[in-house]
Amino acid sequence: xxxxxxxxxxxIRDTLQRWVQRLLKGTYHHYACFLPESPGHLLSWxxxxxxRGITLAPNQTAVLKELPRNAIPVYVTRRKSLFERLFxxxxxxxxxxxxxxxxxxxxxxxxxxxxxxxxxILARMDYFCRHFSFPDAxxxxxxxxxxxxxxxxxxxxxxxxxxxxxxxxxxxxxxRYLLELQQNTARPIVLIPQLMIDKRDPDKANPPLRDxxxxxxxxxSGWRRVVMLIxxxxxxxxxxxxxxxxKQFLAHPEVRxxxxxxxxxxxxxxxxVQLHRHRQxxxxxxxxxxxxxxxxxxxxxxxQSFIRQQS
Numbered sequence: 209x210x211x212x213x214x215x216x217x218x219x220i221r222d223t224l225q226r227w228v229q230r231l232l233k234g235t236y237h238h239y240a241c242f243l244p245e246s247p248g249h250l251l252s253w254x255x256x257x258x259x260r261g262i263t264l265a266p267n268q269t270a271v272l273k274e275l276p277r278n279a280i281p282v283y284v285t286r287r288k289s290l291f292e293r294l295f296x297x298x299x300x301x302x303x304x305x306x307x308x309x310x311x312x313x314x315x316x317x318x319x320x321x322x323x324x325x326x327x328x329i330l331a332r333m334d335y336f337c338r339h340f341s342f343p344d345a346x347x348x349x350x351x352x353x354x355x356x357x358x359x360x361x362x363x364x365x366x367x368x369x370x371x372x373x374x375x376x377x378x379x380x381x382x383x384r385y386l387l388e389l390q391q392n393t394a395r396p397i398v399l400i401p402q403l404m405i406d407k408r409d410p411d412k413a414n415p416p417l418r419d420x421x422x423x424x425x426x427x428x429s430g431w432r433r434v435v436m437l438i439x440x441x442x443x444x445x446x447x448x449x450x451x452x453x454x455k456q457f458l459a460h461p462e463v464r465x466x467x468x469x470x471x472x473x474x475x476x477x478x479x480x481v482q483l484h485r486h487r488q489x490x491x492x493x494x495x496x497x498x499x500x501x502x503x504x505x506x507x508x509x510x511x512q513s514f515i516r517q518q519s
Contacts, residue, residue: 232331390458
């Protein structure tokens with residue numbers, strides 16, 4: 209008789225599995241992309257104190273009150289930034305607006321309650337032992353379930369390896385995922401573009417050598433933003449751009465008959481253009497960053513058509 213078929217060992221294994229499932233509350237949906245609305249009194253107080261120097265005017269948040277009552281809100285940022293992700297989570301909790309507890313393709317561990325960290329680790333270990341792979345928030349339906357339960361989300365349009373991840377490694381595109389989700393739900397999904405601006409001054413006519421080398425829109429690193437927030441509180445402010453209703457977007461004659469991949473490319477490009485124009489209305493014309501130029505060229509209709517012909 210092998211160990212696996214030993215009745216005593218089978219009882220021990222079944223008991224362990226029951227305890228694991230009890231600790232996991234019967235689900236593997238314990239992902240680092242989720243941050244509870246109240247991660248803890250001490251951490252919430254510290255984040256509120258830290259971000260108090262960033263301005264979010266009431267006339268900006270008034271846009272959120274005009275959303276449909278049954279809307280699923282998804283906040284949109286231009287670049288992937290943990291700094292911004294924590295800001296919107298903290299500020300919208302204080303202003304009593306929908307809090308983006310779920311963030312597409314973000315992994316946040318340090319700000320989690322200890323109980324959640326334990327469950328996240330346990331879920332990954334148990335799932336791997338059963339399937340020899342790690343749980344995926346897209347394939348498991350976690351994102352759809354979370355949004356269906358009324359949770360707000362956040363996604364970023366541009367990230368350093370975003371194109372490689374979506375088109376080379378063929379990972380899920382969150383925008384395409386939301387478009388496909390919208391086609392299967394009656395509730396409207398509304399994208400709310402957010403723009404965090406670190407300065408009000410227009411770009412200089414004679415830019416310094418650093419701007420000539422790296423571009424005037426080179427984003428501030430996390431540490432530079434922290435330093436600016438401490439040294440110059442009130443200089444950073446947030447603007448909310450015009451929301452995009454995915455039901456209305458998909459109903460457009462030039463969009464509804466196209467593939468979900470094309471729809472996602474078009475929507476991402478429209479959102480980037482909208483954010484650029486919003487920024488220009490405040491600061492004047494600016495140049496696109498190298499990352500956004502690369503994204504625009506690689507996802508352009510001309511290049512995509514050429515690639516299909518060559519393949």
